[in-house]
Structure formats: C-alpha cells, structure tokens
Amino acid sequence: MNMRASHLAFHPVDALAALCKAGGDPLRLNVLRALANDSFGVLELAQIFATGQSGMSHHLKVLAQAGLVATRREGNAIFYRRALAQGERLGGTLHAALLDEVDALALPSAIQARIAEVHGQRAAASQDFFARTAASFQAQQDLIAGLPQYRDSLLSLLDALGFAAQATALEIGPGDGAFLPELARRFGQVTALDNSPAMLELARTRCEQEGLGNVELRLADALNDDYPAADCVVLNMVLHHFAAPAEALKRLARQVNSGGSLLITELCSHNQSWARQACGDLWLGFEQDDLARWAVAAGLTTGESLYVGLRNGFQIQVRHFAKPDEHTGPRAALSHR
Numbered sequence: 001m002n003m004r005a006s007h008l009a010f011h012p013v014d015a016l017a018a019l020c021k022a023g024g025d026p027l028r029l030n031v032l033r034a035l036a037n038d039s040f041g042v043l044e045l046a047q048i049f050a051t052g053q054s055g056m057s058h059h060l061k062v063l064a065q066a067g068l069v070a071t072r073r074e075g076n077a078i079f080y081r082r083a084l085a086q087g088e089r090l091g092g093t094l095h096a097a098l099l100d101e102v103d104a105l106a107l108p109s110a111i112q113a114r115i116a117e118v119h120g121q122r123a124a125a126s127q128d129f130f131a132r133t134a135a136s137f138q139a140q141q142d143l144i145a146g147l148p149q150y151r152d153s154l155l156s157l158l159d160a161l162g163f164a165a166q167a168t169a170l171e172i173g174p175g176d177g178a179f180l181p182e183l184a185r186r187f188g189q190v191t192a193l194d195n196s197p198a199m200l201e202l203a204r205t206r207c208e209q210e211g212l213g214n215v216e217l218r219l220a221d222a223l224n225d226d227y228p229a230a231d232c233v234v235l236n237m238v239l240h241h242f243a244a245p246a247e248a249l250k251r252l253a254r255q256v257n258s259g260g261s262l263l264i265t266e267l268c269s270h271n272q273s274w275a276r277q278a279c280g281d282l283w284l285g286f287e288q289d290d291l292a293r294w295a296v297a298a299g300l301t302t303g304e305s306l307y308v309g310l311r312n313g314f315q316i317q318v319r320h321f322a323k324p325d326e327h328t329g330p331r332a333a334l335s336h337r
C-alpha cells in the first residue's frame with residue numbers, strides 16, 4: 001500500500017472539519033447571513049463588510065471549500081450565493097442547522113446600511129439606463145425578447161386563470177405599455193406603475209392612442225413606494241432590473257390580493273453578458289428553481305409555467321404564482337383541480 005497516498009487521501013471527517021472551520025468566524029457567519037436572500041460579487045461584499053478585496057476573497061474561498069457558498073457566473077462577473085443544505089449528505093444536517101441559527105441573527109446596522117447602499121447603486125444604474133434609452137426602447141427590447149415572442153404564452157396562462165370582469169390588475173414596469181391593451185380588455189381596472197418618467201410617457205402615449213379608459217398610470221418605484229394591491233400583478237421582463245430580486249418578490253407578493261396571482265415573464269439564466277450594457281440588465285436571467293424558491297419564501301404557491309425558446313438562443317419563462325386565499329386556498333389549486 002502506498003502510505004503517502006493513503007495519508008493524503010481525503011477523509012469524510014475533513015469535510016466536517018472544513019464546515020466547522022468555515023462557520024467558526026464571525027465575519028464569515030455574517031457573510032452567510034447577508035447572502036440569505038441575495039447574491040453579491042466579491043467587490044460588493046468587500047464594500048458591505050468594509051474589508052479589503054483579498055481578505056474577502058480568502059473568506060469566500062473558505063466558505064466555498066466547505067460547501068457553504070456557491071458561485072454563479074454572470075457574464076464576466078462572479079456572484080456568490082448560499083449553497084443549499086443537502087440533508088442526506090455528510091454535514092448536511094449541520095449545514096442546515098447553521099443556516100437556521102445564522103438567520104436568527106440580525107446583521108449589525110452598519111452592514112445593513114452598506115447592503116442598502118449596494119442595492120441603491122444597482123437600482124441607480126438600472127434607472128439611469130431607462131432614462132437614457134427610452135427613445136430607442138423597442139429596438140433595445142427586440143435585441144433579446146420582445147412582447148410578440150411571449151404574448152400568446154402569457155395570455156394563455158392569464159386566460160386560464162379566469163379572472164372576473166371587475167377584477168383589478170397591476171402591471172409593474174409596463175415599458176412602452178404594449179401589454180396594457182390586453183390587460184385593459186380583461187380587467188375592470190388596471191394600474192401601470194413605472195419609476196422612469198420617460199418610460200411612463202411612452203406608456204401614456206400608447207394608452208391615449210388605444211383609448212384605454214380603465215388604465216391609471218403611476219410614477220412610482222415598485223419596491224420603495226406605496227401603491228394599491230391588485231388581483232393580478234404582472235411583471236414582464238422587469239425582475240432582472242431589480243437590485244435584489246428575492247426581496248423584491250416578497251414585496252410584490254404583498255401587492256397581490258388574497259386568492260390572486262403574480263405572473264412573471266423572465267429570461268431563463270443565460271450567459272450573454274452584452275445584455276448588461278445593451279439592455280441595462282442587472283441579472284442575466286434566472287434559474288427556474290430560484291424563482292420558485294423565492295416565490296414560495298414570499299408566501300406564494302407555484303402554478304403553471306410555460307417556456308418559450310427563441311431563435312437567438314434565449315429562453316423565456318412565463319410563470320404563475322398564486323397567493324393562497326385565506327378561506328378557499330390558492331386560485332391555482334382551484335383552477336387546476
């Protein structure tokens with residue numbers, strides 16, 4: 001037997017030791033806490049924890065080796081996120097318990113303030129993009145996925161939900177308002193909410209041209225301002241512009257009336273980083289499982305999903321999430337029985 005090789009051989013106990021070591025540091029525990037519902041790049045984490053980039057890289061390496069964080073490549077950038085605990089694997093129970101304990105901690109207020117700063121920087125970049133590019137909006141959208149490519153799928157999902165004629169709809173980020181005529185035809189009252197004055201102006205022109213009398217346009221930020229809830233909340237190609245999508249889903253779930261629906265059209269995860277510059281995207285699409293997990297964490301249940309493949313290589317996901325009715329259960333459950 002080769003003694004040297006057997007000495008070096010990886011032993012399961014090493015994995016447990018790596019897990020304990022990774023958890024044995026206050027900064028690393030706080031990093032795990034900060035990653036509860038978000039993912040950050042190493043520079044963002046260095047900013048949030050007011051530490052040098054190389055120090056942060058070291059901590060992330062230790063967390064990654066212990067299987068506590070995973071990376072996701074977004075074009076040229078690497079984002080860190082929590083790895084999910086896998087109960088059946090060695091250390092899985094300890095991993096899950098560690099995350100439970102970490103989630104009971106409150107992050108120090110200075111760290112929370114710097115997370116808000118990073119979110120603010122992301123949101124400002126997105127807002128700035130739409131202020132600059134409203135004039136060429138349609139061309140911008142067509143680069144990846146315009147409404148004509150997912151309209152039929154979205155409408156088939158929407159129509160299957162069978163909303164009453166007097167039900168209300170809320171479209172977040174209507175862009176040039178191309179989907180508003182469809183909503184106006186199907187709902188008693190529609191609110192369209194956008195935080196870009198230039199984009200809202202495009203939507204206003206569309207509503208006037210189409211004579212949509214039941215659409216109210218509001219200049220407001222979907223994540224920070226107050227606005228009324230609706231029976232059906234629609235987001236088409238908007239979530240990837242939000243600084244913190246998982247947190248955003250929690251906020252949006254609150255805007256859905258009990259028994260109502262959240263419909264999300266989004267890009268599936270992709271690797272075409274040019275979309276950041278060309279289309280102002282903060283995130284390069286989303287994993288289907290992530291959207292479902294975030295929605296469930298926001299108190300919604302998963303309904304029907306449709307997927308549309310495009311010739312340019314992008315894939316679109318059209319997702320329905322239902323808000324359980326306090327009395328009769330989720331609409332999705334009722335309509336698919």
Ligand SMILES: C[S@@+](CC[C@H](N)C(=O)[O-])C[C@H]1O[C@@H](n2cnc3c(N)ncnc32)[C@H](O)[C@@H]1O
Pocket residue numbers: 126130141146147172173174175176178193194195196199220221222223235236237238241242
């Ligand atoms: C890529 S466009 C999508 C437009 C349209 N839904 C479509 O599919 O053609 C994203 C829209 O979301 C808006 N938006 C981005 N962040 C927002 C926020 N936090 N609150 C409200 N609107 C937002 C932008 O101004 C823009 O009109």
